[in-house]
Amino acid sequence: MAYRYLGNSGLKVSEITYGNWLTHGSQVENDVATKSVHAALDAGITTFDTADVYANGAAETVLGEALKGGRRESLEILTKVYFPVGPKGPNDTGLSRKHIFEGINASLQRLNTDYVDLYQAHRYDVETPLEETIAAFGDVVRQGKALYIGVSEWTADQLRRGQSLARENGFSIVSNQPQYSALWRVIEAEVIPASKELGISQIVWSPIAQGVLTGKYLPGQPLPEGSRATDDKGGDKMIQRYLNDETLRRVQELKPVAEGLGVTLAQLAVAWVLANDNVAAALVGASRPEQITENIKASEITLGADVLKKIDDALAGSIETDPAKTQSPETRLA
Template identity: 75%
Template sequence: MDYRHLGSSGLKVSEITYGNWLTHGSQVENETATRCVHAALDAGITTFDTADVYANTAAETVLGEALDGLRRESLEILTKVYWPVGPQGPNDRGLSRKHILEGIDGSLSRLRTDYVDLYQAHRYDHDTPLEETMQAFADVVRAGKALYIGVSEWTAEQIRAGQELASGLGFRLVSNQPQYSMLWRVIEEEVVPTSRELGLSQIVWSPVAQGVLTGKYPPGGALPAGSRATDEKGGARMISRWMRDDVLERVQALAPIAGELGLSMAQLAVAWVLQNPNVASAIIGASRPEQVGENVAASGVDLPAEVMARIDAALGEVVERDPARTAESSPPTTR
């Protein structure tokens, strides 16, 4: 396992982060989830990402139990705040001072820790003044409840405004957590250059495009039993944008490239995102312990420029690059 600095900070994270979105507390039993976490630790992963909204707080609880008793200083625990939790009352969501300060206390309790290494704004909140949000995060840092602050799926303009306010309050944003893969490259034109300028790294989610880049969905073929595409709890909805024959045909063209490199298609996909120097870590999930080891093998893989060009040619026009797609991920104001 290789490790990279998170933005311009001194914090190092593992190139592969273990994330428990859509798995812990919902898709897999707690015992299996714990075995996946321990497999990640055995593989050299030190960075674990979750969020209060995952399985309506249950994912944080499962992760906290799985990591309980381990040396806290050897781990980087990341969580997020924004989406509705609990009974979903009017203040159970967003980035208001109330929700952030209550949210961090709830997360710490479920994660069985006194602090998180990175606390992230899970989306941009159009209903709360950015000044209020940044002040609340500053207070969380001063209280020692979070060591660093990051964001997720913020536009370049939002990151710039947030960093300006944060700097005036005595802390800095160190990371952004966007979707990024061979198929989804919307951060490349604006978010990555801005982040590089302001000292943020990317911790990217869905590097294998919800499993599509593993090649297990042949065009026109039956959906594999138990796959993300058959999951009615949310997985099928998330993967639906890629379940088109033109996309699936292009993905199959990556198989020879992976084979020549001695990589699985999943390993090729994870290695691809790690070629971007602004990416500090790629988040992988697992429903079985053996899946962890396969993805970890992507750490340290160097893809020559010629291979990167072949990947571009193979995927062609099915790649999504429009930077405006980032803004779509944050719900509009409800005022």
């Protein structure tokens, strides 16, 4: 396992980071989730990402239990705040000072830890003054409840405004967590250049495009039983944009590229995002331990310019690049 610095900070994270969205507390049983976390630890993963909204807090609880007994200083635990949680009252969402303070306290309790290494704004809150949000994050850091602050799915302009205010408040935003894959490249035109300018790294989610880049979805064929595309708890909605025959056919054209390197399509997909020098880590989830064992091998793969061009050529016509599709909501989700 290789480790990379997170933004312009001294914190290192494992470049394959374990994420428990859509799995812990919902899709898989707790004992399987625990086995997957332990498989990640055995493979050298030290960084674990979650959020309070995942399974309405249950994902944090499962992760906290799975990590119990380990040396806390040897781990990097990441969580997020923004989306509606709990009974979903009027103040149970967003990035108000009230919700941030109540959110971090609840997350620490569920995770069974005194602090998180990275506390992230899960989205940009257009209904709370940014000055209030950034000041609250600064106080969370000064109280020792979070060591670093990050964001998720912020646009380039939002990153610039946020970083300017953060520095005025005595800290820096060190990371952004966007969706990024060989099929979804909306951060390349604006977010990545701004991030490099501001000292911010990407921790990317969905590097295998919700499973599409594994090649298991075939054009003209029924959806695999038990796959993300058949999950009615949320997974099926995210993957729909890719389930067209043209995209699925192009993904199949990546098979010779992967075979030439002696890797799987999933490993190729994760290695592709890690080839971007602004990416600090790729988030990889697992519904069973062996998925972690396989995907972690992407950390050992170096893709040359010729391979990157072959990937671009194979996927041409199915790649989304529009920066306006950054997943930052125009109104607060209540």
